[in-house]
Amino acid sequence: MSLQEIKNNIEFDKLNLNEIKEVASSIINENTKSLKDELEELLLQKEHIERNLEKKSHELQEAKYKIFDELEALIDKDDTHSLSKLHQAKLQLIDLFDLLSETVESAIITALEKSKDSEANEIIEEVIKELTYETIKEGTLNTIRVRKILSTILHSSINIAEASPNISEEILEATLKGMRAGLLQSIDRFKKRLVYMPLEAKHILIEDYDTIMEDLNQSDTLFLQVVQTQANESDLSTRKILIELNNKMHYDLEELIHVSKETAQVMRERFSSLAKKAVKKADTALHSEAAKEAKRMGIQAWGVAKTALGSAIKSAKSVIEPKE
Structure with a gap:
């Protein structure tokens, strides 16, 4: 359902919270389906890449061990000085x-x-x-x-x-x-x-x-x-x-x-x-679109809470002060 169709067919003032939520959810799902599909695909790729990274990292370590073993085999076992230097190099080059x-x-x-x-x-x-x-x-x-x-x-x-x-x-x-x-x-x-x-x-x-x-x-x-x-x-x-x-x-x-x-x-x-420049950048970030949206949502959340509190106070007053 498009926004225009909603505008023509739905009267928001007659909907309760769950109904409004369903309408919003329906529009979101319809308009973001391709993005969600892309995101799921990227997440699968990420998982695959992470597995490969772990595997390749392990293979790299094993390759390093093998190379050092081969280098050690080239050095006379009695040449403790050279072996010591090789082992020190190994410490510095192995993760x-x-x-x-x-x-x-x-x-x-x-x-x-x-x-x-x-x-x-x-x-x-x-x-x-x-x-x-x-x-x-x-x-x-x-x-x-x-x-x-x-x-x-x-x-x-x-x-x-x-x-x-x-x-x-x-x-x-x-x-x-x-x-x-x-x-x-x-x-x-x-x-x-x-x-x-x-x-x-x-x-x-x-x-x-x-x-x-x-x-x-x-x-x-x-x-x-x-x-x-x-x-x-x-x-x-x-x-x-x-x-x-x-x-x-x-x-x-x-x-x-x-x-x-x-x-x-x-x-x-x-x-x-x-570092001071970095602080200035952070200050700039506070005025970014994402920050503005976060602030707007915060104000909206405050509005929801204020409305709910106002309704609760009104209900309480109606109980305490019944109409004559």
């Missing part, structure tokens, strides 16, 4: 986030099995530092992501520590020190990149400007919260160790705080004016 938990557990177990007792702690600290740094620097520096990375690393370490009660404190302490060092290195790298980042790349930061600034100003709190949360979820003995280590870490985070504040200052100096 770690998806297999972080397994990587951490494997690294700690290997350190415990193949190192002397006196060396194991230092090696665990170093490998956790490297894993923390490489994983964080793969993506954006925001609280949710960093918290998840740190939590995953610590949780994996806790699993090993609880299976090794005689050295659990050493494992956890080395892990926390490595996490702290890796986080510090990540923030320091971010600071150095900010200094030389061309203004053309400003869009990378502007969208998350306020969030990143806030995160940088509480990096120490984030670290301590991760430890506390994991402690709360662990068994009694592990919780006790983590809480004691966490209390000690309060005094070992000065450098992290210092670098974080330096980074925030660099970011403020380089990009605050750009």
Whole structure:
């Protein structure tokens, strides 16, 4: 039914809410059918693309593993120096986030099995530092992501520590020190990149400007919260160790705080004016057609509520003040 037909055949003042809703729904369905069909087709395509992306991403990872295995086979097993450099390159080129938990557990177990007792702690600290740094620097520096990375690393370490009660404190302490060092290195790298980042790349930061600034100003709190949360979820003995280590870490985070504040200052100096422009853009968006429609619908909703309230008051008055 066209709008003209509705105009000629329907008397809106005689329709109730459900009838008006049915009329509106009928017109919407009739006039938007092709758009709905297109949308459904696009959603199917999106689902197909996402499945392919996941599949290809997995294939890419597998291809990287295979290449590194082949490269490793070319190096003499006794050439530990070259193998070490290859493994470092692998850490930097493989996407770690998806297999972080397994990587951490494997690294700690290997350190415990193949190192002397006196060396194991230092090696665990170093490998956790490297894993923390490489994983964080793969993506954006925001609280949710960093918290998840740190939590995953610590949780994996806790699993090993609880299976090794005689050295659990050493494992956890080395892990926390490595996490702290890796986080510090990540923030320091971010600071150095900010200094030389061309203004053309400003869009990378502007969208998350306020969030990143806030995160940088509480990096120490984030670290301590991760430890506390994991402690709360662990068994009694592990919780006790983590809480004691966490209390000690309060005094070992000065450098992290210092670098974080330096980074925030660099970011403020380089990009605050750009952030102000972003605010202006947001203000412009408030006057866009979509924003105007949202405002109009808000006013309409207020009108509906006002009318309903007015009717309710009128009904109440008619009950309280019956006609004589």
